[in-house]
Amino acid sequence: MLSKLKTNAAAEISSRVNNLYCSRGLLSRTVLFALLLASSCGIVAQAEEGKSYSNSQDFQLHGFISQGIIDVDGSDFVNDSGDLSTELTELGINASYQLTSKFRLAAQIVYLDGGNRYAEGARVDYALIDWSAFTNEQWQANIYIGRFKNNHWLYSSSRDIPFARPSIILPQSVYFDGFRDIAVGSDGIASKISYSTDDYGNFDWQISYGSSPISDEQVKNVLSEYARGSSEQDYDAQTSFYWQPAFSSWRFGLSLLDADFTYDSAGQDNGDFFSDSDFSFQFYTLNAIYEGEKWEFSGEIYQQRFTIDGFYYPGFELDNIGQGYYLQSRYKVTDKMTLLARYEDFYIDKDDKDGKTLEQNTGGLVPYYFGFHKDVTLGINYDFTSNFAVRAEYHWVNGAGRLTPVVAPNPAINDSEDWEMWAIQLMYWF
Amino acid sequence: MSSQVSALEIVTHPQVTESSLTKSQLRRIYTMRQLRWSNNKAITVFVLPSQHVLHQRFAKERLQIFPYQLNRIWHKLTYSGLGVAPIIVKSEQELIQAVLETPGAIGYLSDEMLIRQREAYIDKESPDMEEMQKVSSKGVVNVVKIKD
Numbered sequence: 001m002l003s004k005l006k007t008n009a010a011a012e013i014s015s016r017v018n019n020l021y022c023s024r025g026l027l028s029r030t031v032l033f034a035l036l037l038a039s040s041c042g043i044v045a046q047a048e049e050g051k052s053y054s055n056s057q058d059f060q061l062h063g064f065i066s067q068g069i070i071d072v073d074g075s076d077f078v079n080d081s082g083d084l085s086t087e088l089t090e091l092g093i094n095a096s097y098q099l100t101s102k103f104r105l106a107a108q109i110v111y112l113d114g115g116n117r118y119a120e121g122a123r124v125d126y127a128l129i130d131w132s133a134f135t136n137e138q139w140q141a142n143i144y145i146g147r148f149k150n151n152h153w154l155y156s157s158s159r160d161i162p163f164a165r166p167s168i169i170l171p172q173s174v175y176f177d178g179f180r181d182i183a184v185g186s187d188g189i190a191s192k193i194s195y196s197t198d199d200y201g202n203f204d205w206q207i208s209y210g211s212s213p214i215s216d217e218q219v220k221n222v223l224s225e226y227a228r229g230s231s232e233q234d235y236d237a238q239t240s241f242y243w244q245p246a247f248s249s250w251r252f253g254l255s256l257l258d259a260d261f262t263y264d265s266a267g268q269d270n271g272d273f274f275s276d277s278d279f280s281f282q283f284y285t286l287n288a289i290y291e292g293e294k295w296e297f298s299g300e301i302y303q304q305r306f307t308i309d310g311f312y313y314p315g316f317e318l319d320n321i322g323q324g325y326y327l328q329s330r331y332k333v334t335d336k337m338t339l340l341a342r343y344e345d346f347y348i349d350k351d352d353k354d355g356k357t358l359e360q361n362t363g364g365l366v367p368y369y370f371g372f373h374k375d376v377t378l379g380i381n382y383d384f385t386s387n388f389a390v391r392a393e394y395h396w397v398n399g400a401g402r403l404t405p406v407v408a409p410n411p412a413i414n415d416s417e418d419w420e421m422w423a424i425q426l427m428y429w430f
Numbered sequence: 431m432s433s434q435v436s437a438l439e440i441v442t443h444p445q446v447t448e449s450s451l452t453k454s455q456l457r458r459i460y461t462m463r464q465l466r467w468s469n470n471k472a473i474t475v476f477v478l479p480s481q482h483v484l485h486q487r488f489a490k491e492r493l494q495i496f497p498y499q500l501n502r503i504w505h506k507l508t509y510s511g512l513g514v515a516p517i518i519v520k521s522e523q524e525l526i527q528a529v530l531e532t533p534g535a536i537g538y539l540s541d542e543m544l545i546r547q548r549e550a551y552i553d554k555e556s557p558d559m560e561e562m563q564k565v566s567s568k569g570v571v572n573v574v575k576i577k578d
Contacts, residue, residue, distance in 0.1 A: 055517045055518075056474075056517065056532075057472060057474040057514065057517070057532070057534075060508070060514060060515075060517075062508050062509065064509070092509070094508070094509065094511070096508075096511075096514055098514075101472065104514070106511040107511070108509065108511060125511075126510065126511040128511055130511070130512075130513070132465075135465055135466060136466070137455070137458070137464050137466075137468075138458075138464075140463065140465070142512075142513075144511070144512075148511065149510045149511060149512075151506075151510060151512060157506055157509075157510035157512070158505065158506060158509065158510065161505060161509045161510075163505070164502065164505040164506065164509060192512065194463060196454075196458055196463045196464075198452075198454045202463065246454075247494065291496065291498075291499050292496075293496055332498070335481065335486070336481075383481070385479075385481060386479035386480045386481045386482075386518075387479075
């Protein structure tokens with residue numbers, strides 16, 4: 001019965017995958033097709049064996065369904081009208097198939113609808129070959145080839161997985177939805193090396209190199225709604241290191257990112273006001289998490305450097321260093337109920353924390369409050385069962401520094417310094 | 431809690447050669463940091479749902495990890511493509527069956543369930559000696575000692 005349900009879910013989701021704009025990579029498409037085929041065969045085989053559990057070590061099928069409502073007052077974070085919205089849908093299905101003792105195939109398709117937060121539609125979240133290059137009692141070394149997820153930040157790999165992240169809306173200064181499709185993963189190669197000892201604990205070191213396709217909608221989201229040209233990510237190189245002392249409730253991490261982008265103007269003859277441009281982005285984070293029986297504390301502190309060469313006019317140059325952090329605590333009231341409180345503080349330019357220079361330099365076109373983003377969040381999570389939960393939260397936001405478009409903001413809609421939002425989301429996973 | 435809390439045993443497929451594990455080995459196995467037995471055979475990990483009482487006790491008493499921490503580790507593996515998480519079965523009966531049917535399997539059971547399963551196995555009539563061995567190679571799970 002469950003297997004049949006899963007088959008139906010798979011069929012339904014795959015039928016919705018009609019605009020796989022991200023699946024340009026032939027590799028991704030091939031892997032995905034193989035997986036879907038393997039998954040349907042696997043389900044049939046297991047159903048015939050009459051097992052009550054449908055997964056095995058060699059073949060696993062998982063997914064999630066979630067729907068919520070969200071209401072934003074005072075910004076275009078979700079929609080332009082400010083009305084209550086149901087644009088809070090996240091669906092996903094994934095499969096993992098062990099080809100041989102050393103090689104595994106894995107892929108996930110997600111469908112996301114978040115209003116203005118990111119492009120609505122289905123995308124290949126990851127589709128990869130996992131090569132277990134070396135493994136023994138203490139060491140594991142894996143190489144991932146294909147489309148892999150960004151596993152470098154505290155919540156980067158679970159940002160789309162409603163029940164696995166801490167809140168419905170994550171701290172936007174790190175997990176900015178406007179950058180989601182670029183930041184969530186890459187097409188390329190990644191590796192993970194893990195080492196565990198009884199004396200010193202667990203060490204995880206990851207490196208990744210690749211790039212993400214950038215759609216025209218993302219160009220408009222990130223740069224400007226008037227940008228008519230196309231943008232490309234040249235490369236995205238990341239590394240991260242995590243350490244959990246032996247039998248400790250603490251874990252510490254750091255991550256480094258370096259990425260370059262180019263913008264090809266469509267030309268003034270085609271109505272593109274903007275010029276050819278190079279962008280570079282560097283991002284460094286330090287993080288820590290404490291996981292106790294009742295209390296949990298986590299935080300990330302980060303610095304970013306964003307440079308523009310061109311875009312507004314040939315020869316234009318900008319070099320901004322932004323800084324921020326968030327601190328989060330969660331309290332488990334019972335086994336089923338968890339409360340959340342978080343404070344986030346972010347400045348686009350560390351030398352212009354009140355945004356006054358930004359306003360001056362743009363001749364008043366971009367108000368000062370686009371220079372920062374602060375968010376106070378309170379939330380509650382209730383687990384009905386081991387795989388069905390509901391979550392609700394309220395955000396008090398000060399500043400418009402994390403609203404799209406980023407490079408050329410829209411102060412006409414976002415005309416207030418303070419804005420608020422709340423959301424409720426139901427989540428089911430298997 | 432009216433009744434005495436019963437003991438909890440770590441069990442493996444009959445062909446698994448390890449007769450004891452250290453606490454940290456058990457932790458590595460359940461956090462998916464050790465994927466193979468000493469003879470290089472793949473380990474298949476079975477668990478009960480995260481809200482099952484026995485699972486909660488197993489996590490806290492044997493692994494000294496809170497169940498929500500295990501969920502996080504497993505969710506990350508499952509939904510980010512990094513690896514494979516333990517297989518969740520609904521009940522202890524299903525767990526014992528799964529461990530018996532899967533070479534390289536590991537799981538956990540309450541003492542009562544283990545005793546019941548052994549009694550059921552002994553009660554089985556099997557006049558043929560060969561037949562008996564066939565069943566016995568499949569019929570009783572190994573109990574693994576956990577050392578500190």
